[in-house]
Amino acid sequence: MSQLAQALTLLAALAALIALAALYLRRVRMPRPPVGRFVRSDIAVMTVTLVSMPPIYLHLPRALTACAFGAVFLGACSMALAPVVGGRRGAAVTLTLGAFILTAHLAGWVPARIAAGDLLLALAVVGVSNLWAQTGMTAGQVAALAGLLAPYDLLATGLTSVTAQLVHHFAGMPLGPMLAVNDGTSPIGAGLGDCLMLALWPLVAAKAFGRAAGWCGAIIGLCVVSVVLTGPVAGWVHGGVPLLTGLGPCIVAQYAYWRTRRGPERRTVDWRGTAVEPSTDPFHEQDVAVALAIADQHRDAGWLAVAEGRAVGHALSPGGARRTAREAGHTAVPVVVAVRPHGTAAKANTPGGSGAGQSALSRAVGGGADAERIARVRQSHTGAGEVAAGEWPRNLG
Amino acid sequence: MFGTMIRQIQYGAQMLRGGRLAVSGLQGTVADLRATIEEFGEPGEEAAVMLPGGTEPDPQIQRTMADRRLKLTVRHAAAHVPYYRHLFAELGLNPQDISLDTLALLPPTPKSALRAASSAFVSVRSEPVLLAQTTGTTGIPTSVWFSQYELELAAALSAMSFLMGSALRSRHIVLSTISSRATLAKLTVQRALAMVGAGFIAMGTVDPRIIIDRLATPMRLPGKEPQVTHLIVTASALGGLVQTAERDGWDPADFGLWQILVGGEVLSDPLRSRAEEVFGAQVTDTYSMTETMPTAGLACEEGHLHLSAEQAHIEVLDPLTHTPAGPGETGTLVVTPYTQYRDTTLLLRYDTGDLVRRLPGTEPPTCSLRGMPATSRILGRNTNGPAELTQRAVLDRLQGERRLPLPTRYAVSPGPDGPRLYVVADRPSAALLAHVEKRCADLPLSGVVLLEDPDELPEPCRVRADLTEHSFELPSPRHQPVRSAR
Ligand SMILES: [Zn+2]
Numbered sequence: 001m002s003q004l005a006q007a008l009t010l011l012a013a014l015a016a017l018i019a020l021a022a023l024y025l026r027r028v029r030m031p032r033p034p035v036g037r038f039v040r041s042d043i044a045v046m047t048v049t050l051v052s053m054p055p056i057y058l059h060l061p062r063a064l065t066a067c068a069f070g071a072v073f074l075g076a077c078s079m080a081l082a083p084v085v086g087g088r089r090g091a092a093v094t095l096t097l098g099a100f101i102l103t104a105h106l107a108g109w110v111p112a113r114i115a116a117g118d119l120l121l122a123l124a125v126v127g128v129s130n131l132w133a134q135t136g137m138t139a140g141q142v143a144a145l146a147g148l149l150a151p152y153d154l155l156a157t158g159l160t161s162v163t164a165q166l167v168h169h170f171a172g173m174p175l176g177p178m179l180a181v182n183d184g185t186s187p188i189g190a191g192l193g194d195c196l197m198l199a200l201w202p203l204v205a206a207k208a209f210g211r212a213a214g215w216c217g218a219i220i221g222l223c224v225v226s227v228v229l230t231g232p233v234a235g236w237v238h239g240g241v242p243l244l245t246g247l248g249p250c251i252v253a254q255y256a257y258w259r260t261r262r263g264p265e266r267r268t269v270d271w272r273g274t275a276v277e278p279s280t281d282p283f284h285e286q287d288v289a290v291a292l293a294i295a296d297q298h299r300d301a302g303w304l305a306v307a308e309g310r311a312v313g314h315a316l317s318p319g320g321a322r323r324t325a326r327e328a329g330h331t332a333v334p335v336v337v338a339v340r341p342h343g344t345a346a347k348a349n350t351p352g353g354s355g356a357g358q359s360a361l362s363r364a365v366g367g368g369a370d371a372e373r374i375a376r377v378r379q380s381h382t383g384a385g386e387v388a389a390g391e392w393p394r395n396l397g
Numbered sequence: 398m399f400g401t402m403i404r405q406i407q408y409g410a411q412m413l414r415g416g417r418l419a420v421s422g423l424q425g426t427v428a429d430l431r432a433t434i435e436e437f438g439e440p441g442e443e444a445a446v447m448l449p450g451g452t453e454p455d456p457q458i459q460r461t462m463a464d465r466r467l468k469l470t471v472r473h474a475a476a477h478v479p480y481y482r483h484l485f486a487e488l489g490l491n492p493q494d495i496s497l498d499t500l501a502l503l504p505p506t507p508k509s510a511l512r513a514a515s516s517a518f519v520s521v522r523s524e525p526v527l528l529a530q531t532t533g534t535t536g537i538p539t540s541v542w543f544s545q546y547e548l549e550l551a552a553a554l555s556a557m558s559f560l561m562g563s564a565l566r567s568r569h570i571v572l573s574t575i576s577s578r579a580t581l582a583k584l585t586v587q588r589a590l591a592m593v594g595a596g597f598i599a600m601g602t603v604d605p606r607i608i609i610d611r612l613a614t615p616m617r618l619p620g621k622e623p624q625v626t627h628l629i630v631t632a633s634a635l636g637g638l639v640q641t642a643e644r645d646g647w648d649p650a651d652f653g654l655w656q657i658l659v660g661g662e663v664l665s666d667p668l669r670s671r672a673e674e675v676f677g678a679q680v681t682d683t684y685s686m687t688e689t690m691p692t693a694g695l696a697c698e699e700g701h702l703h704l705s706a707e708q709a710h711i712e713v714l715d716p717l718t719h720t721p722a723g724p725g726e727t728g729t730l731v732v733t734p735y736t737q738y739r740d741t742t743l744l745l746r747y748d749t750g751d752l753v754r755r756l757p758g759t760e761p762p763t764c765s766l767r768g769m770p771a772t773s774r775i776l777g778r779n780t781n782g783p784a785e786l787t788q789r790a791v792l793d794r795l796q797g798e799r800r801l802p803l804p805t806r807y808a809v810s811p812g813p814d815g816p817r818l819y820v821v822a823d824r825p826s827a828a829l830l831a832h833v834e835k836r837c838a839d840l841p842l843s844g845v846v847l848l849e850d851p852d853e854l855p856e857p858c859r860v861r862a863d864l865t866e867h868s869f870e871l872p873s874p875r876h877q878p879v880r881s882a883r
Contacts, residue, residue: 032441035430036401045399135398136436269438282623283615305615319613323651333615333623333653 006181006188007229013118013179014190014198014225018218021126021199022206028083030134037136040144047148050193054162058169070175073124074098080127094120098175105174114180121179121195129200138265139208142201143255149193150248157242163191188232190225194243198225201251208265209258220250282333284308291335298339305334314339401429412707415466415737420546423553427592430560431567440561459706464497466735467710471495471503473520473736474743480510480517481745500710505719505731505746508539511688515540515742523741529581531687541687543581544741551691551738552588554708559593562695563656563681567594568622573629574608574638575661576864577601581687586629596621601866602634605641612676613651624653628678632662633860635672635680636796636803642675643799649677658683661861663777663788664696667797684775688747689732690739696774701762702753703769709734712746713755713772716779725757727787729779730772752776752787782809783816785841794836795820800829804862810855815843819854822847 057065074094081090097120104113157163167189170176177192190198198221206214224246231237259265269275284307291306298304298311305313305325313325318336325334404422411418433440474481475492485492488502495503511518519525525542559565571590575582583599590597596618600608615623630638635657654676659669660683669680684694684702692709694702704711713728714721722728730749754773756762762771777788786809795805806821818837822829825847834845848854 032437033398033401034441035405035426035433036398036441037429037433037436038398039400039432041400042398136433268436272438274438283617286617288617317610318615319610319651322613322615323647326648326650335617336615 003188003233003235007233009181010179010188010190010229011222011225013122013181014195015218015222017122017125017179017195018199018202018221020122021129022202022214022218024080024126024130025133025203025206028130030079030083030131032135038132038138038141040141042137043141043145043148047145047152050149051152054156054166058162058165062169062173065170066173066175069177070098073120073175076124076127077120079131080123094123101174113174114182117174117176118179118181120175121177121192125192125195125199129196129203132200133203133207134268136268137200137204139201139204139213139255139258140265142197142204143252146197146201146244146248146251148248149197149244151245153193153242153244153248158245163242188229190243194247197244197247197251198222201254205254205258207268207271209262210266213254213258213262217251217254220254221247224250283335284332286332286335288335288337291337295337295339301339301341303336304339305330305336307332307334400425404429412737413462415462415469415735417546417740418550418737420549420553423550423557424592427553427556427560430557431592431594434560434566460497463706463710466737467497467500467733468495470710470733470736470743471745474745477520477522478518478743479521480506480514481743497710500712500733500746501720503746505714505748506744507748508750511541511742511744511747512537512539515542518742518744520741520743525741527580527584529687530578539688541581541690541742543690546740547690547738548581548584548588551585552592554691555585555589556592558693559589559595563627563658565590565593565595565627568620569593569626569655570596570598570616570618570621570624571627571629572598572600572608572611572625574600574602574634575629575631576861577866578864579687581690582685585690595627598625602631602862602864603866603868604871605634605637606645607868607870608634608638609642609645609647612654613647622653626653626655628654628657628676630657630659631861632659632664632668633804633862635659635664636668636805636860637862639668639671639675640803643671647675649675652676652678654678656681660685663775663792665789665792665796667793668803671796671799682774684751686749686751688742688744689734689749692732692734695766695769697762697764697766697771699762699764700774701756701764701766701771702774703766703771704730706770708738711770713753714748716752722755724755724759727752727754727776727784729753730775750779752779783841786816790840791818791837794840795833798829798832798836800824801833804860806851806854806858806860808854808856808858809842812843815841817844817846818842819846819848821851821854821858822849825849 060068077097078087078091078094081093084090085093097116101113101116101120104110104116153163155162167178170178179190179192179195181188201221202214202217205217225243228241228243228246231241267275286307286309290309291304294306294309294311295304298314300314302314302316303318303321304311305315305321307325307330312328312330312334313321313323315321315324318338321336322334404425407419407422408426411422430440472492475485476482484490484504488504490502515528519542523542524544526545527543527548529541529543530538531541565571571586573583573586577583577599587597587599598611600611612625612628614625616625617623655678657672657676657678657680659680664680664682669682672678672680682696682702684696684704685692689709692705692711694704696702710733712721712731713726714731715726716729730751730753731746732749733745733747734743736743753775756771756773761767764771774789776790791807791809792805795801795807796803800822801820802823808819809816810819811817818840820833822833830845830847833847837845851858
């Protein structure tokens with residue numbers, strides 16, 4: 001296969017991988033641990049692990065690394081398949097795939113081994129990226145991870161030979177951490193980290209900011225891959241090209257764009273549309289301060305229920321005011337405020353009246369609650385209606 | 398994720414060891430749980446395994462764990478608690494000999510001992526910081542000292558069960574009408590709700606009219622429901638609320654109540670359904686007491702009381718012989734709280750005096766809380782009267798009669814030809830008496846007497862609703878504001 005054909009195959013494979021991960025996110029709900037979600041410290045742990053592992057692989061025997069990767073991939077693959085086809089069938093499919101890869105490797109069927117290995121890796125990436133996205137990994141966290149991995153990839157792939165050594169180390173190995181389109185003879189291929197970031201970002205972007213952000217993330221990711229592949233295809237570059245160094249800043253930039261445009265990220269519960277909080281304001285935007293001003297205009301002492309800018313209920317107790325409003329057919333929850341005795345509110349409104357003056361006044365009449373009682377007495381003195389002690393909450397104005 | 402995992406592994410290890418729990422770790426788990434719920438709307442699948450009763454543990458493992466925790470508790474108490482130091486010496490018992498199988502060698506601790514000398518039960522190794530006195534209706538209060546460790550632990554456990562068991566969220570507002578002097582209950586609930594982020598209103602046991610009015614009052618608060626969503630109340634005070642709401646014609650639509658958590662007293666089935674009807678909220682029956690904190694019990698949909706076996710060793714003993722009650726038999730709850738949760742006031746085989754009936758048969762229950770040991774709900778206090786005349790039996794019959802006032806006041810007194818039931822009624826009449834007699838026909842009574850005045854009862858009927866606290870909110874004839882205005 002020519003370099004160009006290899007590059008196009010890789011691009012198509014990555015596009016399929018991203019599409020599969022996105023489809024999986026829409027269709028499949030993965031089980032979550034009872035307690036726990038992705039937090040910032042998890043990103044730190046992941047970064048440290050990703051950065052420190054490659055040098056360790058180089059010092060381990062190839063067979064051992066192959067076994068370790070195999071175990072991880074097979075585990076991730078069966079995890080991804082379990083919610084779709086059931087736990088037992090998922091494990092069976094995974095083991096069959098693993099056995100086929102091993103057989104193909106031993107029998108020397110190189111193209112079959114590469115294709116099956118890529119399928120296993122793709123399923124594992126779909127599982128892991130979805131696990132992260134569905135356990136609450138935020139777009140901000142992925143952007144942070146991408147920002148941290150970009151300079152690392154530049155260092156490992158672009159400036160030093162760590163990645164090149166790894167590619168050499170894993171060349172021809174079954175169950176290697178590469179989405180390969182050849183047997184390791186050409187630098188065209190995508191590492192496990194590259195695949196994960198490419199698949200993960202559209203998922204979290206769609207979850208946090210909507211489908212448009214997800215589509216943008218997928219397209220921009222594939223564009224970055226195309227640009228990076230131009231190097232080896234055109235023969236300008238002969239070693240590996242650090243894909244994450246290009247992809248990282250693009251992800252960070254997209255995050256900054258959507259964050260300023262769309263505001264805070266949606267939580268998983270908002271994205272799934274299962275939030276139980278009343279989405280509409282039960283008070284229909286009735287402001288409490290406005291309600292107080294309305295109550296200050298009211299003649300009778302007691303409590304006033306205010307909704308939609310007007311008094312809808314009046315009683316001698318706050319609960320009673322709400323009840324009269326309900327009995328009068330007002331379904332919205334009213335704001336309930338006390339009608340202040342005449343004088344206290346007016347004083348505060350006069351130009352000369354300061355806050356201190358008002359509090360001195362309420363001290364003079366013995367505090368808010370007492371003032372209210374006196375007001376009620378005055379009312380009964382003037383014959384506006386005696387309040388029987390036992391009837392307090394029943395007397396509904 | 399990693400932090401949560403590490404905390405859970407630590408917690409598991411501490412539980413297995415049986416030693417002190419790291420309170421900060423537990424508080425961290427509560428925070429993790431809250432973050433999880435805020436992100437996803439609910440805890441993950443299988444979250445119930447974290448709650449007592451969520452799993453059906455292997456009986457053998459459970460037994461081994463109980464034995465280990467019990468041994469630690471007995472040794473700690475025998476070494477550091479004056480009362481038990483003395484008791485072990487007097488009985489010539491070696492604390493090392495006491496295990497799950499030989500626990501019967503140790504006599505139950507009567508309530509009277511704790512009442513008489515609460516400090517004799519305080520471990521000399523402890524740092525007591527809070528004295529919680531029960532607001533019991535039987536006379537001398539029971540005093541229990543607590544340490545900061547116990548208080549923080551109880552709050553964290555309580556927060557966990559609020560979040561998982563009661564599905565309490567930060568948007569909820571909880572109103573408690575428990576007596577303001579019930580320090581422990583108030584403090585623990587406040588701390589736990591603060592961890593959950595929910596609102597808390599401690600009203601105390603004020604006039605039911607004030608409580609109902611407050612339940613109906615809209616509150617415009619950021620991120621909160623517009624009205625009180627959860628009510629914590631004793632059964633007798635709930636009776637007062639139900640009566641007031643029924644009499645004054647309140648409608649469920651006036652409230653925003655979701656759940657009423659009842660504790661402290663026997664909650665009868667008719668009172669529960671009357672409360673559900675008038676408040677439009679789910680009523681949950683709970684069991685807890687200051688002395689055995691943080692052990693808590695919950696009534697399930699099948700009418701069992703399930704007690705958590707993780708925090709205490711629980712026995713049902715015959716009130717007289719102190720031998721284990723058999724299936725279907727009645728006995729008192731005898732509780733040994735484990736030192737893992739309690740380090741100050743230590744109690745071994747504490748006789749709560751609360752009667753329950755063991756479930757008949759050997760078949761385990763099939764309800765939602767089947768992982769937790771189950772008994773009948775509390776039948777009432779252990780008295781000398783006939784076994785069938787439990788408080789629950791009487792209340793189940795009286796509280797279905799809507800013409801009788803709530804909270805129900807009654808007394809059972811021996812008559813010449815058998816026990817007589819004296820019931821307080823607002824307007825005793827022959828018709829009402831006939832109704833009450835018909836309801837109580839299956840009880841071993843020689844007669845029913847209706848009285849108008851509670852003072853005429855042959856013995857006083859005290860309920861927790863009587864711990865009324867004064868409030869100026871309600872104009873009362875004795876505080877006529879007319880005079881102060883003149
Ligand atoms: Zn049950």
